Amino acid sequence: MNIRKTIPFLACAAIAAFIFSPVALGADLTDVGFIDQAAIGALPQFQQANQQVAQYKSQLDSQFASQMKSAHSNADRQRIAGAFQQRFLNKQREVLGPLFGRAQAAIAQVSSSQHLAVIVDKRIVVYGGVDITKNVADLVNGPGAVVPPTATPPPADVGFVDQSQIDQVPKIKQANDNFLKYAGDQRAQALKQMQAAKNNPQQQQSIFQSYQKNLSSQQDKMLKPLVDQTRDAMGKVAQQKHLILVVDRSDVIYGGTDITSDVQNALK
Amino acid sequence: MRSSKLALLTLAALAIAGCAHQPRPDDPNVRGIGYVRVDEVLKKHPLYSHLSQLQDAIDALGLKSLGPSAVPRTQAQIAQQTRELNRELLQAQGRANAILHQKQQDYQQREQAAIRAAVAASGAGTNGTQPVQQMQNVSAQQAQQVTLQANADFQAYQRGVIAQDNAAVQQLQQQLNARVDQAYRQRATQLQEQESQLSLELSQQDASRRLDLRMKLNNLAMADAQRKQYRDQLASIDQQEAAVVDARRKSDQQTLQAYLNQLRTQTQKQLATQAQKIHEQTRAKLAERRNEVSQQVASQMQGLQPAAIPSNLPAATRDKLAQIDKQYKSQFQADAQKTIQQYQQTKTDLDAQYASLQGADGAASGAAGKQLSDLQRQRDDLYNKMVEQIKRDAGQVAAKRGLQVVFMNIEAAGGGIDLTNDVEKDIESLHQ
Numbered sequence: 001m002n003i004r005k006t007i008p009f010l011a012c013a014a015i016a017a018f019i020f021s022p023v024a025l026g027a028d029l030t031d032v033g034f035i036d037q038a039a040i041g042a043l044p045q046f047q048q049a050n051q052q053v054a055q056y057k058s059q060l061d062s063q064f065a066s067q068m069k070s071a072h073s074n075a076d077r078q079r080i081a082g083a084f085q086q087r088f089l090n091k092q093r094e095v096l097g098p099l100f101g102r103a104q105a106a107i108a109q110v111s112s113s114q115h116l117a118v119i120v121d122k123r124i125v126v127y128g129g130v131d132i133t134k135n136v137a138d139l140v141n142g143p144g145a146v147v148p149p150t151a152t153p154p155p156a157d158v159g160f161v162d163q164s165q166i167d168q169v170p171k172i173k174q175a176n177d178n179f180l181k182y183a184g185d186q187r188a189q190a191l192k193q194m195q196a197a198k199n200n201p202q203q204q205q206s207i208f209q210s211y212q213k214n215l216s217s218q219q220d221k222m223l224k225p226l227v228d229q230t231r232d233a234m235g236k237v238a239q240q241k242h243l244i245l246v247v248d249r250s251d252v253i254y255g256g257t258d259i260t261s262d263v264q265n266a267l268k
Numbered sequence: 269m270r271s272s273k274l275a276l277l278t279l280a281a282l283a284i285a286g287c288a289h290q291p292r293p294d295d296p297n298v299r300g301i302g303y304v305r306v307d308e309v310l311k312k313h314p315l316y317s318h319l320s321q322l323q324d325a326i327d328a329l330g331l332k333s334l335g336p337s338a339v340p341r342t343q344a345q346i347a348q349q350t351r352e353l354n355r356e357l358l359q360a361q362g363r364a365n366a367i368l369h370q371k372q373q374d375y376q377q378r379e380q381a382a383i384r385a386a387v388a389a390s391g392a393g394t395n396g397t398q399p400v401q402q403m404q405n406v407s408a409q410q411a412q413q414v415t416l417q418a419n420a421d422f423q424a425y426q427r428g429v430i431a432q433d434n435a436a437v438q439q440l441q442q443q444l445n446a447r448v449d450q451a452y453r454q455r456a457t458q459l460q461e462q463e464s465q466l467s468l469e470l471s472q473q474d475a476s477r478r479l480d481l482r483m484k485l486n487n488l489a490m491a492d493a494q495r496k497q498y499r500d501q502l503a504s505i506d507q508q509e510a511a512v513v514d515a516r517r518k519s520d521q522q523t524l525q526a527y528l529n530q531l532r533t534q535t536q537k538q539l540a541t542q543a544q545k546i547h548e549q550t551r552a553k554l555a556e557r558r559n560e561v562s563q564q565v566a567s568q569m570q571g572l573q574p575a576a577i578p579s580n581l582p583a584a585t586r587d588k589l590a591q592i593d594k595q596y597k598s599q600f601q602a603d604a605q606k607t608i609q610q611y612q613q614t615k616t617d618l619d620a621q622y623a624s625l626q627g628a629d630g631a632a633s634g635a636a637g638k639q640l641s642d643l644q645r646q647r648d649d650l651y652n653k654m655v656e657q658i659k660r661d662a663g664q665v666a667a668k669r670g671l672q673v674v675f676m677n678i679e680a681a682g683g684g685i686d687l688t689n690d691v692e693k694d695i696e697s698l699h700q
Binding site: 128159204205 | 297298299300301302303304306324327328331442659662663666667671672673674675676677678679680681682683684
């Protein structure tokens with residue numbers, strides 16, 4: 001074999017492998033875990049607890065209906081509804097609270113033992129990550145108390161925001177309220193027109209299309225700039241905090257970095 | 269040797285260029301993490317237009333269902349409201365009859381008192397009882413007038429009822445046509461969904477072959493003949509899939525046409541049966557009204573009786589009695605007319621409510637709610653299938669790119685690798 005020809009060939013092969021097989025370059029481990037919340041919710045103890053809450057609710061419903069009949073004013077109705085809502089929440093907390101606590105402790109323990117920095121909902125993971133559903137289910141089902149780790153989770157690459165709090169930033173809230181009012185007016189108008197054209201499906205279709213177009217156009221005008229601004233703010237805060245991604249708070253089960261207040265400040 | 273150096277330099281340049289455009293998975297700003305914006309990829313999916321159609325149909329139904337008159341009531345609610353309307357109608361009839369009866373008695377007594385007073389004042393040698401008695405004989409002419417008026421009223425009623433009958437048949441026809449249209453569209457959507465599913469399955473079956481061919485085509489250093497061969501193979505896969513889907517589509521069109529014919533035949537039969545029932549109801553209504561009119565005529569006759577003035581009275585007294593008779597008769601008729609108008613107004617309102625209820629009945633039997641939930645289910649199924657396909661594709665891309673974890677539905681990115689474009693291209697090419 002001609003060694004002078006062989007060396008460039010091997011170099012080419014190495015570079016080709018470098019280009020076309022990047023799999024080998026990735027880190028072996030990830031500190032992102034995920035859990036299938038539906039599977040945890042389907043565990044027998046959760047199902048029993050849910051049934052118990054549902055039974056309690058049906059009892060409350062009949063009592064609620066009978067008390068509402070004797071209500072004389074809207075204030076009475078509101079007071080009764082509030083009281084029943086509170087009773088239901090108390091029962092829910094009483095029955096499901098300990099189970100949620102146990103599941104949360106199990107998640108923390110598994111995360112710690114597997115050196116995971118953040119646990120997210122399975123639904124947002126497209127590929128990779130560590131599935132801890134079974135480990136958590138085993139701990140929840142197991143005997144004795146589940147002891148959560150004393151250490152807090154390590155810093156994660158994933159941050160999160162509470163979108164409901166971001167929506168309370170005055171200018172965003174104002175824009176949302178304005179849009180909701182506009183949408184309500186448009187809907188009422190479209191409805192009136194559609195009722196007037198009830199014997200003309202083609203005209204109804206045209207009214208509906210015009211309604212959708214108006215709504216979409218106004219959404220772009222009133223909300224899109226703020227959505228873009230919020231996304232930019234989140235991206236900048238993420239970079240400052242060395243976070244790779246930002247997800248919604250509801251998708252994070254454990255760990256992660258909360259950047260909600262930073263984003264709120266950036267938007268003010 | 270020169271060619272080897274050239275190849276080496278080219279590959280190195282490519283590698284550097286590639287690295288310059290796309291960060292590596294172990295880049296500090298990536299750390300093995302990628303993401304895909306599924307909502308954007310969905311818009312490029314071949315089935316996106318179908319998904320949008322379903323969503324539009326759901327939104328349109330949702331908007332319609334916000335209207336108070338379009339909310340489908342349950343059969344029990346309709347029955348309850350019909351009973352209430354019947355009760356109101358009976359009460360209105362009872363009230364009107366009682367008032368008319370009372371007025372009739374009042375006017376009769378007042379007229380008799382006035383006649384007695386007039387006869388006594390004239391000094392005709394009687395206390396007035398006899399003339400009153402005589403005047404209570406029915407005048408044939410008056411009876412004829414009353415009958416003529418009653419007949420005119422009945423004919424007006426008959427015209428109204430027949431117009432209602434025609435409107436009901438027309439409305440029925442519209443409802444049945446709407447049902448045919450709805451059933452046809454549901455079947456069409458179902459078949460379209462199956463076609464989409466077939467298309468999806470075929471593309472999934474061929475996905476690995478297609479991906480393999482595309483990867484091969486990405487190789488820049490390939491002979492033209494070889495490239496053509498791969499392209500032909502890709503085109504062949506596309507053609508085979510298209511042929512299968514086209515065959516299914518043609519077959520579905522035939523099925524749909526047969527289904528439409530069947531629906532139309534059924535509708536004609538239903539229309540004939542229902543129209544017959546409506547006509548029977550109309551005839552029954554007219555018969556009932558005829559009885560009602562007869563009773564009214566009889567009642568009015570009684571009220572109109574004191575008209576024949578005894579001829580043995582002095583002329584001045586007879587004139588006076590005729591004047592009294594005319595005065596009270598016209599007062600009673602005017603007063604009674606008001607009561608009858610009030611009753612007619614109430615009846616018209618109730619008729620409108622009946623008609624509205626019948627419309628709601630049609631809407632309820634049309635099962636708009638079921639249609640909405642069916643559409644929602646179809647939309648969710650399709651959406652989930654499309655998202656699953658996107659996730660699978662994103663997973664393949666992620667594996668090739670050496671990523672450790674890939675997210676979807678993120679709020680923002682401070683780093684990581686955005687796979688959206690790559691996945692979009694793959695998804696788009698599925699049906700090219």
